[in-house]
Amino acid sequence: MSNKKVTFEDIARYTNFSKTTISRYFNNPDSLTLKNQEIIAQALIDLNYKENKVAKILANGKSEFVGVIVPNLYLHYYSEMLNQILSSYEKFGYKFLVFAGNANEAIERRYIQELLAYNIEGMIMLSHTIPSQELSSYHIPIVTIEREDQYTCSVNTDNYMGGMQAAGLLYKNNCDILIHINVRVSENVPAYGRIKGFVDACTEHDLPYELLLEDLGNTYEANKKVIQQLAENLDKKYKGKRKGLFLANDTYANMMLNCLVRMYGSLPDDYRIIGFDNSPISSEAVIPTSTIGQQIDKIADAAMEILVDQMNERKKRRPLLLNEPIHKVITPVLISRETTKRTP
Amino acid sequence: MSNKKVTFEDIARYTNFSKTTISRYFNNPDSLTLKNQEIIAQALIDLNYKENKVAKILANGKSEFVGVIVPNLYLHYYSEMLNQILSSYEKFGYKFLVFAGNANEAIERRYIQELLAYNIEGMIMLSHTIPSQELSSYHIPIVTIEREDQYTCSVNTDNYMGGMQAAGLLYKNNCDILIHINVRVSENVPAYGRIKGFVDACTEHDLPYELLLEDLGNTYEANKKVIQQLAENLDKKYKGKRKGLFLANDTYANMMLNCLVRMYGSLPDDYRIIGFDNSPISSEAVIPTSTIGQQIDKIADAAMEILVDQMNERKKRRPLLLNEPIHKVITPVLISRETTKRTP
Numbered sequence: 001m002s003n004k005k006v007t008f009e010d011i012a013r014y015t016n017f018s019k020t021t022i023s024r025y026f027n028n029p030d031s032l033t034l035k036n037q038e039i040i041a042q043a044l045i046d047l048n049y050k051e052n053k054v055a056k057i058l059a060n061g062k063s064e065f066v067g068v069i070v071p072n073l074y075l076h077y078y079s080e081m082l083n084q085i086l087s088s089y090e091k092f093g094y095k096f097l098v099f100a101g102n103a104n105e106a107i108e109r110r111y112i113q114e115l116l117a118y119n120i121e122g123m124i125m126l127s128h129t130i131p132s133q134e135l136s137s138y139h140i141p142i143v144t145i146e147r148e149d150q151y152t153c154s155v156n157t158d159n160y161m162g163g164m165q166a167a168g169l170l171y172k173n174n175c176d177i178l179i180h181i182n183v184r185v186s187e188n189v190p191a192y193g194r195i196k197g198f199v200d201a202c203t204e205h206d207l208p209y210e211l212l213l214e215d216l217g218n219t220y221e222a223n224k225k226v227i228q229q230l231a232e233n234l235d236k237k238y239k240g241k242r243k244g245l246f247l248a249n250d251t252y253a254n255m256m257l258n259c260l261v262r263m264y265g266s267l268p269d270d271y272r273i274i275g276f277d278n279s280p281i282s283s284e285a286v287i288p289t290s291t292i293g294q295q296i297d298k299i300a301d302a303a304m305e306i307l308v309d310q311m312n313e314r315k316k317r318r319p320l321l322l323n324e325p326i327h328k329v330i331t332p333v334l335i336s337r338e339t340t341k342r343t344p
Numbered sequence: 345m346s347n348k349k350v351t352f353e354d355i356a357r358y359t360n361f362s363k364t365t366i367s368r369y370f371n372n373p374d375s376l377t378l379k380n381q382e383i384i385a386q387a388l389i390d391l392n393y394k395e396n397k398v399a400k401i402l403a404n405g406k407s408e409f410v411g412v413i414v415p416n417l418y419l420h421y422y423s424e425m426l427n428q429i430l431s432s433y434e435k436f437g438y439k440f441l442v443f444a445g446n447a448n449e450a451i452e453r454r455y456i457q458e459l460l461a462y463n464i465e466g467m468i469m470l471s472h473t474i475p476s477q478e479l480s481s482y483h484i485p486i487v488t489i490e491r492e493d494q495y496t497c498s499v500n501t502d503n504y505m506g507g508m509q510a511a512g513l514l515y516k517n518n519c520d521i522l523i524h525i526n527v528r529v530s531e532n533v534p535a536y537g538r539i540k541g542f543v544d545a546c547t548e549h550d551l552p553y554e555l556l557l558e559d560l561g562n563t564y565e566a567n568k569k570v571i572q573q574l575a576e577n578l579d580k581k582y583k584g585k586r587k588g589l590f591l592a593n594d595t596y597a598n599m600m601l602n603c604l605v606r607m608y609g610s611l612p613d614d615y616r617i618i619g620f621d622n623s624p625i626s627s628e629a630v631i632p633t634s635t636i637g638q639q640i641d642k643i644a645d646a647a648m649e650i651l652v653d654q655m656n657e658r659k660k661r662r663p664l665l666l667n668e669p670i671h672k673v674i675t676p677v678l679i680s681r682e683t684t685k686r687t688p
Contacts, residue, residue: 050460052461052463053458053462053463054398054407054462054463055402057398058398058399058402072427073423073424073427074423074424079417079418079426080417080418082442082444083416083417083444086443086444087444089443089451089455090451095441095455095458095459096441096443097441097442098430098440098442099433099439099440100427100430100431102427102431107434111433111439116394117394117396117397117398118439119396251628255628257630258629258630261605261630262630262631265610280418280564280625281624281625283564284595284598284599284602284625285630286601286629286630287606
């Protein structure tokens with residue numbers, strides 16, 4: 001096998017087409033007949049042609065690259081979202097340049113500048129650090145997921161409905177008091193809807209409720225300590241009452257469950273627990289835990305659909321750019337496991 | 345601000361250097377004096393020059409891209425390894441094209457061919473599907489992690505030492521019988537060392553042991569069912585004896601722990617449990633679980649060091665290629681939590 005590089009000239013000579021025709025095959029194949037496309041495709045195999053994608057980017061500006069920035073890969077929500085985004089390769093062919101920001105804003109900005117220098121065609125943004133107004137100034141298609149999104153297209157879970165679903169399930173479990181445990185969430189991020197949905201559902205059904213919006217700390221051990229203290233307080237304060245606990249995510253729900261199981265050897269009947277996310281810990285818990293499932297596959301699909309539409313539009317001679325950003329919400333799914341029961 | 349593209353000619357005119365000098369600045373900056381580098385750097389800012397990385401790849405062949413292929417991002421081991429690899433951007437500047445193979449060999453091959461067409465400089469391979477002999481035929485630097493590695497450079501955990509450490513800890517807990525629960529592992533993958541290390545340590549200390557190498561199924565629910573059955577069998581078979589259980593990973597260890605806590609309300613004193621990996625579930629378990637920690641940060645660092653050395657070597661006029669692959673092992677760390685105790 002020869003190592004000599006096969007050029008457009010070699011392909012032209014082999015097929016008796018002009019070099020212009022060969023170039024058109026690579027940059028605008030549909031301008032050739034199907035038959036001629038096949039002849040050239042066969043020649044590439046016969047000649048053992050190695051495609052140079054880099055030259056192609058320079059020729060037509062289409063890198064087929066999409067940048068993806070996640071805050072971290074520690075949380076299952078982000079690693080699963082990334083998994084679903086990457087798997088769109090089979091459908092769309094885009095290759096993903098991936099970065100985990102880990103809250104280092106300066107390096108994230110530098111990384112984005114590099115991506116732009118590589119002619120990426122679009123970007124999916126899960127990291128929270130850079131405001132959507134700044135993102136929109138890059139003038140490439142961008143879709144954000146579950147973060148502030150005033151100036152960018154976005155796909156988010158319907159957090160409000162999730163909060164309503166959680167309160168509704170606890171209501172059907174005949175709880176005497178409903179308690180939502182969360183951190184203070186800013187009103188302009190989608191997750192704020194969980195709190196609002198919970199409160200509105202309680203108000204609607206005229207249910208007694210309590211909001212515990214606490215600083216839960218920044219490490220796993222700190223979270224655990226605060227939640228242990230909350231568990232002991234609630235156990236005393238609402239003795240004899242059936243307590244319906246809605247925790248902001250499955251990690252917190254698992255901490256609460258573990259406290260109670262360690263106190264009582266099992267989950268007492270006067271407790272009901274529901275988390276949020278349907279992350280693995282909810283089914284791996286000592287008692288499989290009810291949760292509001294985010295449809296991560298659907299969110300990733302919707303984000304790629306919006307992005308691909310925008311990227312395709314820019315390949316047209318006269319692209320029609322969006323007048324205002326598209327915002328899509330995906331319905332969450334109530335998953336009832338052993339920590340809640342259907343009413344008899 | 346003008347949108348006109350700034351060319352090398354513009355920079356040359358602005359700085360009074362020749363176009364050749366400007367070109368050298370981008371492709372071999374150290375061939376210029378520091379002072380001249382600074383003059384050109386300032387000119388780029390003044391002229392609002394946007395770097396075109398794509399042209400640079402064509403000019404010097406250096407894409408600064410590294411491909412990373414993981415089997416999936418569901419397992420914490422892979423998502424955390426990816427996180428650590430991505431964070432090397434700050435140190436080395438390489439950008440990562442990431443793919444999750446999800447056991448689809450055909451798509452993985454197609455993806456790799458695409459990466460090669462983009463002139464990636466190297467690859468880190470965690471996926472198991474493609475044999476190391478085939479990987480070595482791509483003629484680019486490749487480092488594999490925790491998989492078959494006969495023909496490629498690799499970094500692996502010292503699994504043998506991990507198996508020894510697990511057996512040693514159970515021995516110090518005065519267990520009457522040591523039991524290792526695992527699937528049948530092929531002898532040519534690094535994880536086989538866990539079984540061998542466990543057996544050798546038991547033999548050395550003259551400890552009674554049992555190997556349970558079972559088909560544990562392919563889904564979480566299937567795993568859980570088999571492990572529940574094993575728990576019930578062991579409970580009967582070794583009644584009254586102190587059982588030291590070493591499970592192949594933390595997910596299995598958590599399933600075993602949950603079975604026992606649900607049977608007894610807590611972990612009985614005649615049980616000791618240790619897992620492998622130090623994944624989050626080991627500390628999030630209802631009783632924080634002892635484990636053999638893989639030093640994922642050190643593994644990722646070592647893999648990048650080997651890869652960067654090889655990639656730099658190829659940039660020399662006369663690269664010295666390796667005569668045979670480098671294999672590096674990283675020591676695991678014994679993490680003793682509540683499911684084992686120090687002997688009195």
